[in-house]
Amino acid sequence: MSEISGGRHDLAQPADLAPRPGAADDLPVPTNLAQAAIEVLRVAVPLMISAGMMSVVLFADRTLLMFYDGASMSASMAGGNLFWVVVCVPIGAAAMTGAVIGQLIGNGEPEKVGRLLWQSIWLSLMTVPFFVAAFLGAESLFRLTGQPEELIAAEATYMRWLMLGGLGLVIESALSGFFSGTERTSVIMWVSVASGLLNVVLDVVLIFGWGGLPALGIAGAAIGSVIAFWFKVVCYSWLLSRPGLESRYRMRGGFGLDLPMLRNFLYYSLPSGLMYLTEAGAFTIIILRIGQLGDVPLRATTMAINFNMVAFIPLVGIAIAASVLVGRHLLQNGPAFAVRTSLASLLIALFYSGVWAIAYLVAGDWMLSLYGLGTPDEDSRQAILLAGGLLGFVASYVLVDAVQLILSAALKGAGDTWFVLAAGAATSALSIAAGIAFDPGRSSLTWWWWVITIWIWALAIAMTTRFLGGRWKSMRMV
Template sequence: MNLIKRYFSGYKRPGGINDLLVLAFPMMVSTASDGVMTFTDRLFLARLGPDQMNAALGGGLTFQMLTFFFIGLSGYSTALVAQYYGAGKLTKAPKVTFQAILVVLLAWPFINALNPLVNHIFLNANLPVNQVGHQIDYLRILSLGGIFSLLRHVLGCYFTGIGKTRIVMTSTIVAMVFNVVLDYGLIFGKLGLPALGVKGAAYATITGSAAAVLMLLVPYFSHRNKVVFAVMQSFRFDGRIMKKLLHFGYPAGLEFLLNFVAMFIMTLMFQSRGTAAATATTIMFNWDLVSFIPLLGVEIAVTSLVGRYMGAKRPQAAHRAALSAIKVGLLYSVVVLVLFVFIPETLVRVFHPATPSQAFEEAVPMAKTMIRIASIYVLAQAFMVAMIGTLRGAGDTFYTMMLSVAANWSFLPLVYVTLFLMNLSVTWAWLAIVLVYMLFGFAIFRRFKTEKWKTIKVI
């Protein structure tokens, strides 16, 4: 009983668990809804066959790679909005958001211009022949409709920064409903819609994002937002705010980009080992994504909360918010650990194709082992997201970039040596990645303990 009391001590204090959960719970639901959208795409496509499911993973990761520099850069608007909000400079919050909108509007044509280069890489990456065409189609459609995903992200950052995470949650649930219903209709040709397979999954994703943007624009242009935050006076370039956004946001953007380039290369290496290995890897990454995405909600919430308290010059409350994020993350991660350890085969067979597949059956034992290996680091993830969210919220973005990029790029030689020089299976390569990941968790904790982040001036 005393242990439980200590765990929840300071529950209602500024930065305590209650303070965090007000922001974190809606964001956990929101990010979980995002996870459901991705999961549903791959689950439904798995019914068509392993090649379609693997194409959604490869194409989806590539789209993220192309967009995530701009997602990371514009995403720092969460912390910047939160700092202005905490400092009482309310009219500056929507000005930050408009600068972020300018960034993503310029990014959209650039993202589409890179598609031919990426397609060339697909065609020369030794991927299964039946997968490549689907992967190119999936990426092309996501890129053309990518502006909705980018705008949805920026508007969500604004509401997260001012603490209105329920608005973000509602918009994401709407996006999820659109996506799941249209996935069913457009992938399989149900509900009077054409059967488009992989293309249908991409169109469903775009439509869901567009619906979320509309849901976010309504409260953004509400009477209260116009009066309290002067949103209608924010639609102009602001050099000082743009400079802050670029200065503190570019490390996060560069981190996201470099990490996803590493992830992209690593996925290609895994998938080049054949259809069974590609299928096992896709299934494992699907469940890894599902387990991690709610923790991403905790990270976003603690970034906002730390930014708010640092803007209000209350570093101890910001420190308490970081500890609360660890506690909330650990409670969730224990549940994931139990599922990964005790029912991995049940999780794997969720992705069984509609018709018997030898490749799928060969993938099952590999995927089971990889999911069990993932259980090793799920608790470490809770620490990592809390520490990284805290450092970003305080403005310590350069260090988090350096450490995160070093971790992800160190995985590539590990995978190459394990798969191609030692000729071991994908399960051994995955084990090597997980063990090295744990070391970087310790490094980020050391940075947090120095408390240098408490001295950074952002606004």
């Protein structure tokens, strides 16, 4: 597919397109694994902090809801997961913006970055009708899944409010792709930190009704998130409107609908979004099956997933860095450099995940004691005891999860997005089918955690096999 690039260009750029100091193509090329690791960390650390801020926000969100009302915490888990199922396809597609921009930079075509970014925004705007439909049908969706009647109203409330921020979440994912693709990741970090702090403050004020405002509970938590989503859009839009970016990237000059570029971008980005859907859909089915067991198992699962999330979400920052750098090096320096970047990213991710695996095994009870602060009700105390066993599952797969995440990101950075989708869909479908077929009974919480663990191992095996096969080395998205 060559519509984005429109053919190879001479790498000598006109004066107004000459690389600025600090631009990605001014940086030294890593010639060994240590230098590759330094390069990955340069790009990844701000993204890890950014993603880590998201995990802090989600953790605070659910923990504050538990202090407000334990049932609200359970409802936020199910409601948030279904919200993610609705928005994950456009978000996954928008998230490919950075990887494609990385290849444009590597191919010596920075003047096409603005036009590509606009195509990502147009795709984002096309999602509005789907979000409206999900808003209107929220309660029916939860009722169809067989959720406990006492949780449905809270789950639907949480999801409906979040849907008001769904478009903002997709647009900010597209806009942040410019900063990841051009390796200006510190911008993403600062915007995320500001947005995250705003979200936590709004959670405290709106959930509990501080400052004379009424206590909104689970609705307040969702409203805080929505405001934070749109706050990011405003920040990125302002930063991208700066005149200094126009001469090199044609931010304003790229305005408009470019159908060949849009089709090419959709070809590579849609599988990424659908991969998000298969994973989110499978995970949501598992959560809903656990929800059918009652509030206590769902609450325990939410507690364990919260701590899993603290370890996993920062890994997304390393994955984004791997995707962008693999894409750039593949075109700019060749497959050997892309392989070196992938291995460096993987080693960093394994070290980070290994620290958390040890923490879950050694200090899991201490972590869960956070939920015992204050005066938890009897259901919460039972959930804390159950969650202690579930953290053992998390420790057993957290390293493997890092492998599948980083290698799938490397494959997507090269353009092997359709394989990532096929492997993800197959492993998700097989895991859920086996889980349902061999479920030993309705009281089998640990069974569904075994399903999660086996599913993640299967993903890691598929991505490792594909990566070692090497077909991705000859792929291009521009």
